[in-house]
Amino acid sequence: MAVVVIGEPAAQPGAALPPAVTAAFEAVGLRTHLCRPGDGDPLPATLTGADALVLACAGPEALPLLRAALAAEVPVLALGGGAPLLDRAAAQPLPPAAGADPLRGAGEGAYGHGFRRLGGSAWALPGPLGDPAGAAPLHRFAALAAARAEHTATRAFFTPRADAWEERFAYQAPAYEAAVARMRLRPGQTVLDLGCGSGRALPALRAGVGAGGTVLGVDLTPAMLTAAARAGRRGPAGLLVADCGRLPLPAGAVHGIFAAGLLDHLPQPRTALTEWARVCAPGAELLLFHPSGRAERAARHGRPVSPDDPLAEPNLRPALDATGWQLAEYEDAVTHFVARARRRVRASRCGGSPGG
Incomplete structure (x- = not known):
């Protein structure tokens, strides 16, 4: 620093x-x-x-x-x-x-x-x-x-890239739609896109929860939300500048979280997963996504796949278990990465075990 x-x-x-x-x-x-x-x-x-x-x-x-x-x-x-x-x-x-x-x-x-x-x-x-x-x-x-060092690093990287972000990655929109389709969203629910960037997932999330649902795109960089609004995403969703590790939302208010290319870039992934569990209702869906697989991304950056990668299944599964989630689906393919988890039903006061 x-x-x-x-x-x-x-x-x-x-x-x-x-x-x-x-x-x-x-x-x-x-x-x-x-x-x-x-x-x-x-x-x-x-x-x-x-x-x-x-x-x-x-x-x-x-x-x-x-x-x-x-x-x-x-x-x-x-x-x-x-x-x-x-x-x-x-x-x-x-x-x-x-x-x-x-x-x-x-x-x-x-x-x-x-x-x-x-x-x-x-x-x-x-x-x-x-x-x-x-x-x-x-x-x-x-x-x-x-x-502010962590926030500064994020904003310093993304702000100068925001204007060209949508044009550069627009071709990925179908992959985002396919990923959102894996979430079991229902009409009237509330869903978040954390680290939404220019909002490629927001239209698909809106389709999942219908006109009566609530869709909120959250990003730390104001310039990225400006790009999302310019791309027409303010209609399908509300846009909020916020830290995804400290969400200004009440407990149990959310039924689904979509997070693309986010968790493995956070300094404390388990802290973030705990916060996401806090705002989610029991049974809520969490979908972690990237439009390329872990091996492809590592090769693109000229490095091997790290055993310490938070998205590696041996690391991700226990992190989810410890923070109130249950991993339901894990797929690390050449063309995409998807991990779907469900918010556990809280244990009853009588000592029952959390449900799946």
């Missing part, structure tokens, strides 16, 4: 980065990568691998990277001379952030010393870099960057 710091040329007065800046990130396990474009240091081509962006210069060469960070909601902190560039990058007003400001301490009023928030992921501290008044918000920013 790394924080990209864009600084002034070393010869500029006051260009030295205060040790407190580096120390704030090291304290939460984030290393800093200092780039000085004015001295010929290349800027990162993408934000992949960047947990945050700290801007301490006003050079226009950083504008493309800064705009990409704002679009992907990568945490941004503009210090000193970087504040005017942040304003320039956010030429269009950023949407107001919901909830309390995580960089404002409990009981604190409005920011002093020029510190301000722009949207949900960017802050500016126009004062001197060594200003002690900025120490508290700097440490809070570092803690926020560390806490």
Whole structure:
């Protein structure tokens, strides 16, 4: 994990980065990568691998990277001379952030010393870099960057790809329809597509639950849901920005979950399976899907199939068993991967065993 710091040329007065800046990130396990474009240091081509962006210069060469960070909601902190560039990058007003400001301490009023928030992921501290008044918000920013690291990585990867996602993978729509057909959906039920992307499964899910059912596409990356809406998927389904490991839904509200290419990319698959079981009613269907098999995907990436793959049956079956699911169907073919499980019926208070 790394924080990209864009600084002034070393010869500029006051260009030295205060040790407190580096120390704030090291304290939460984030290393800093200092780039000085004015001295010929290349800027990162993408934000992949960047947990945050700290801007301490006003050079226009950083504008493309800064705009990409704002679009992907990568945490941004503009210090000193970087504040005017942040304003320039956010030429269009950023949407107001919901909830309390995580960089404002409990009981604190409005920011002093020029510190301000722009949207949900960017802050500016126009004062001197060594200003002690900025120490508290700097440490809070570092803690926020560390806490958001997993979300940042996902959004940084998918945001620049979202516009072309539907066109690139539209040919897979029939495979998604065939996978959804394996779910035993009934009219009037509630079904989720977790990590829905541009929503290729949403029309088939709507067909399964009918006009009286509820279909919800959930994705962590707002740009992917924008792509889904552009592809006409807002009609068949509601679209929700949310973490699939912390769903804003009541217990037992869902009758089916479709998840394509998701579980094996999560840092804690069992935690996610537990959360999915929480929101599902007994007997609910879970379908894990990928439009290619595990061996084909591994070969495409130039590596062997890993025995630690969460989708390998010896790993998946006990993970499902431990989190309230029962594996009903497992198929790892060349052309697709499907694992279908059913939410166990909860044990009765009299000590009965969970049903299948």
